[in-house]
Amino acid sequence: MSRSVLRSRTRLGVLRRIAAVAVVVTVALLAYSFVGTAIGDDGRQATGERDRPLVAAIDGTGPGQIVAFGASGEVVHRNRSLWLYHDVDPSPRGSQTVTYVASGPAASRHCARDTCIENVVRRVNLTTGEGTVLHTWKGSLNGSAQFHDVDRIDESTLLVADISFPDRVFAVNTTTDEVVWEWRVSEAYEPSSGGNYPGDWTHVNDVEYLPDGRVMVSLRNQDQVVFIEPGEGLQEDWTLGADGDHGVLYEAHNPDYIPAERGGPAVLVADSENNRIVEYARRNGSWVRTWTWSDGRLQWPRDADRLPNGNTLVVDSHGERIVSVAPSGEVAWSKPFPDGGYDAELLGTGDESAGGPSATRAGLESRSRQITNPRVLAVSLVPPLVLHGALFALPAWTSAFDATVLLAAGALVTVWLVVEVAVRTRRRYRKR
Structure with a gap:
């Protein structure tokens, strides 16, 4: 197995773990906000x-x-x-x-x-x-x-x-x-x-x-x-x-x-x-x-x-x-x-x-x-229209920080999915 393939798999594994942690933290934060309102x-x-x-x-x-x-x-x-x-x-x-x-x-x-x-x-x-x-x-x-x-x-x-x-x-x-x-x-x-x-x-x-x-x-x-x-x-x-x-x-x-x-x-x-x-x-x-x-x-x-x-x-x-x-x-x-x-x-x-x-x-x-x-x-880093639109759509008990974390986690998971699909597609192409 080439070094480039190993590096690719290692990076993908790190990205998977980061995405998983982001999802867990986001769910925990939303649960805390729901209970504490x-x-x-x-x-x-x-x-x-x-x-x-x-x-x-x-x-x-x-x-x-x-x-x-x-x-x-x-x-x-x-x-x-x-x-x-x-x-x-x-x-x-x-x-x-x-x-x-x-x-x-x-x-x-x-x-x-x-x-x-x-x-x-x-x-x-x-x-x-x-x-x-x-x-x-x-x-x-x-x-x-x-x-x-x-x-x-x-x-x-x-x-x-x-x-x-x-x-x-x-x-x-x-x-x-x-x-x-x-x-x-x-x-x-x-x-x-x-x-x-x-x-x-x-x-x-x-x-x-x-x-x-x-x-x-x-x-x-x-x-x-x-x-x-x-x-x-x-x-x-x-x-x-x-x-x-x-x-x-x-x-x-x-x-x-x-x-x-x-x-x-x-x-x-x-x-x-x-x-x-x-x-x-x-x-x-x-x-x-x-x-x-x-x-x-x-x-x-x-x-x-x-x-x-x-x-x-x-x-x-x-x-x-x-x-x-x-x-x-x-x-x-x-x-x-x-x-x-x-x-x-x-x-x-x-x-x-x-x-x-x-x-x-x-x-x-x-x-x-x-x-x-x-x-x-x-929170201030999120464009106002994006943040306020998300908060209007989310349940009333979510805070601006909750929405910010949710948007960040969503962006991170999206990046992971795109990379995951790209890597799998490249692997199939190389096997041909």
Whole structure:
């Protein structure tokens, strides 16, 4: 037997053993994460925020549900009867009442296709559990067909971000079911922009009715927050971000508008794929970034609310927690939240950022991502879209580090299989 053949077999044997060890370690790590998952205490007592109910909506990062926590961190309300839960807002009907949008299955007779979905806007009293359905929409399941956000204009009018094609924002009278206003993204954007047209083209995930009557919209796949003047259309000079300009925004979620009377105009937004929270202020006709926050753990944040005391409530979807960030940039409190989360509200602080000041007025200190933990360093080496896509597909109890190890093990096993096939093929060729 030649030396080259011996070396080839030795290297293949080493590669086999390394691949086997990687598989064993990965399985052990996943088993540990599965057994160890739990929702922990939140420590809100140090900030004066403990006595307020904390409500969170969970979508595909975990078992879809809306869950509310009381002063001691105990669950006081939970509903998981539907598939996915997205936006949740405090209701003017009472201090313990919220309105949320969720989606679930509907009878196929309502749709042209077999798979039918129903989007539901529901008001619920967290104390009694009593709820009222405010409006529903039924339609065929089409990619990300779920409504991600609904904003209240008045008692009978809702503003809706319709994520399914033709990708639009509309206002509906819930009494008459009449659409009283509509803006379609195709009025201002070409099909070549954003994502897959028409499947998941814009992924319009947030809408906000502003005090001056304009409408702010988040176009996730276009990396933009845009402003619409009803009856006039897109205000292009107000657009924050640009398609593919990931230095400004990268597939962001849930922007909040802060008006001039509270230190704006400014937009606070969860810059999801950049793993950071950012705020942009309107100055001399353009947007200037005035605040940035991230830490070594933040992974795919999808909501950020500025509270009246200057703290910022953050939903860290793949960091598996909900945190309150103090003006100094330190974490005021953190609640482990292994199911991920999409949107959260701390009741009694206003709808989203309605009671909070701008970063400039509150004197907030920016904090950049500092990586000192080897586990976090390993996670940071994975491209965000790959990591976050894997985490969205994996069970809710898997962490970012679990996903990183799983991807690395998968890559290693793939290399081994390719080499194994190549070596066996070469051996058969030589025997001929």
